[in-house]
Amino acid sequence: MKPNKLWAWIVFGIGAAYFLVPLIATFEFSLKMRRGYYSFDSYASVFSDPRFQTTFGYSTLIGLFAIVVGILVVVPAVYFVRLRLPHLRPLMEFITLLPLIIPAIVLVYGYIRLYNSSSIIPFTGSALGTDVLLTCAYVTLALPYMYRAVDTGMRAIDIKTLTEAAQIMGADTARIITSIILPNILVAVLSGAFLTFAIVIGEFTIASLLNRPAFGPYLQNIGANRAYEPSALAIISFIITWGAMGMIQLLARFAPRTSARTD
Amino acid sequence: MSDEHFLRVENLTKTYGTTTVVKGVSFDFAKGEFISLLGPSGCGKTTILRMIAGFETPSRGSITVDGENITAIPPNQRRLGMVFQAYALFPNLNVGDNIAFGLKVAGIGRDERRTRVEEMLKLIGLPGYDKRFPYELSGGQQQRVALARAIAPRPRLLLLDEPLSALDAKIRVSLRQEIRAIQRELGITTVFVTHDQEEALSISDRIVVMNAGDIEQLGTPHDIYNRPATRFAATFVGQLNTLPARISDAAAGQANLGGRTITLPGLPSGIVNGAEIGLAIRPEMLSPVPRAESDISLDGTIHDVSFLGSVVRLRVDLQGTMVNVDTFNDQSAVPPSRGDAVAVHMASRDLMILPR
Structure with a gap:
């Protein structure tokens, strides 16, 4: 083996250990619930907890709504900015980066001040209203990822020419977006969707302060009161997140292919 | 409609x-x-x-x-x-x-x-x-x-x-x-x-x-x-040679081209005696051999020969003016060489007076 390659492998090994050792340690600890030998008791305990099922189901549902709303907001916005208002792209970049700059705690206090039960739009006055607010908050939180995923997808296709080709054949804007643009960026949109899901499923701050029965606050609650179950939940969350990332990789294989052959 | x-x-x-x-x-x-x-x-x-x-x-x-x-x-x-x-x-x-x-x-x-x-x-x-x-x-x-x-x-x-x-x-x-x-x-x-x-x-x-x-x-x-x-x-549109000429008798439609007096078809109005004009002609309307309709002949030297398949293009120096002469490829004839003297023939009716 060449010395350069050897060093590359050493650096890779250190990096991999940095990430894997805590993970393996957590997994190993999660199996130690029964004294003396390894078992999946902590996992059984987690899965049998009705609060796990309720909170996980709730976060999944809110996550799905956040994905749908995110797609409905981001796809047309990116499409029109790329097609008609390209000079607004730097502004879009800036706006979509704001959720990464502004802490979630600031965001949720802002929401509570603006939409409390004595305001003009009293979202927090009812459970449904708060769920709507939580969904909107997650759309905002996932905006940097959804925007970039969709923008990258649209960059890969010639949306101007495809739009014109569809227009000249009689298609209106709604049909162009649903029949031509969306199917061609579906993989990018799904990438954004899985990233949104990964963010929503473990989010604690906003769900907790809006007092919603989400998975994030449940994780925190278990972590504060139990010994082995938090490790099991950490591994479960990790598997869910990596599952979402794996789906993105898998879907990339099904992206519509373009050709620029001249023969 | x-x-x-x-x-x-x-x-x-x-x-x-x-x-x-x-x-x-x-x-x-x-x-x-x-x-x-x-x-x-x-x-x-x-x-x-x-x-x-x-x-x-x-x-x-x-x-x-x-x-x-x-x-x-x-x-x-x-x-x-x-x-x-x-x-x-x-x-x-x-x-x-x-x-x-x-x-x-x-x-x-x-x-x-x-x-x-x-x-x-x-x-x-x-x-x-x-x-x-x-x-x-x-x-x-x-x-x-x-x-x-x-x-x-x-x-x-x-x-x-x-x-x-x-x-x-x-x-x-x-x-x-x-x-x-x-x-x-x-x-x-x-x-x-x-x-x-x-x-x-x-x-x-x-x-x-x-x-x-x-x-x-x-x-x-x-x-x-x-x-x-x-x-x-x-x-x-297409290749074009431009030959410099001087109007010698506008009323008679005559011009001087390379020391010869030629009669031009359809001289535009407003051109006066002594005016410098450009006479344009397509490369395929020039020929190294006289044709029946040729009434002008100018002496020159072959500057370059390009073989383009069906066409052989000669680049000819006509007393300081470079022109392209296109001839059909003839597989039985030896193509001319650089430096050869050549007479370029053309018909005055094929000359176009380029509008300014």
Whole structure:
């Protein structure tokens, strides 16, 4: 083996250990619930907890709504900015980066001040209203990822020419977006969707302060009161997140292919 | 509206800020004509096509198709077909669905759509390709599918925006012949944008030669090539030699060319004795051997010989003026060499006085 390659492998090994050792340690600890030998008791305990099922189901549902709303907001916005208002792209970049700059705690206090039960739009006055607010908050939180995923997808296709080709054949804007643009960026949109899901499923701050029965606050609650179950939940969350990332990789294989052959 | 004025463009102008890219262009085309907009990059030809399609809004002027003023109508309601340089096939749809797209939008039923797709695939010589995806096709095949997709809904007008530019040379020639044959078969009025003069000359009924946002000349390929109306049209379309001459007797239409007095056909009015003029002549109208109609002969030296296959091009130094002389390849004759003395023959009737 060449010395350069050897060093590359050493650096890779250190990096991999940095990430894997805590993970393996957590997994190993999660199996130690029964004294003396390894078992999946902590996992059984987690899965049998009705609060796990309720909170996980709730976060999944809110996550799905956040994905749908995110797609409905981001796809047309990116499409029109790329097609008609390209000079607004730097502004879009800036706006979509704001959720990464502004802490979630600031965001949720802002929401509570603006939409409390004595305001003009009293979202927090009812459970449904708060769920709507939580969904909107997650759309905002996932905006940097959804925007970039969709923008990258649209960059890969010639949306101007495809739009014109569809227009000249009689298609209106709604049909162009649903029949031509969306199917061609579906993989990018799904990438954004899985990233949104990964963010929503473990989010604690906003769900907790809006007092919603989400998975994030449940994780925190278990972590504060139990010994082995938090490790099991950490591994479960990790598997869910990596599952979402794996789906993105898998879907990339099904992206519509373009050709620029001249023969 | 008669078929003679099927496509009417009147005083069409397009301005971006302070730059006018199309300057009050007007023309009329008959139904079934194949028209080429020919000109260099930035001459406004594509802008005119895009205004006809509805992708650009004219600053002034109007566009009428079959008696209907379409200037303010959105592109999806104009009932036109268009083929793009970059093919623009929908990557998520297979060939059949691409061709059927316009039919589906128009609300045509599934059975009729299928029949029409099969007809179109037959027409473009790709029967059985309906299940293939665009990335599985060559560039030439993709452009044929794009053509089928454009004509499937039976548009009033077919617009071709440099459809052959992205293809290699051999495919370009065969596809342009196919496009022309299909256009003739369907009798569809077609506007073709190109910067390639050979393409325009070979397939058009009429050509609009454009320069700097304006029409330089509109005519048949034969007229444009043999009777250019402007200096630009003369120099842009085909190869042209320019010989310097001096008017010796304007009243008699005589000029001095290389020390000889020649009589020019149709000397424009306003030219005075002693005026310097340029006499233009195509390379194929010059000959190293005298022809029956030759009445002028100038001595020169061969500067270079280029073998172009069917044509041998001689670059001849005629007393300080370089000219190209095209001769047909003769496999039994030895081509001349550099430095050989040569007499270049021409007929005065073939000389064009270049407008200033």
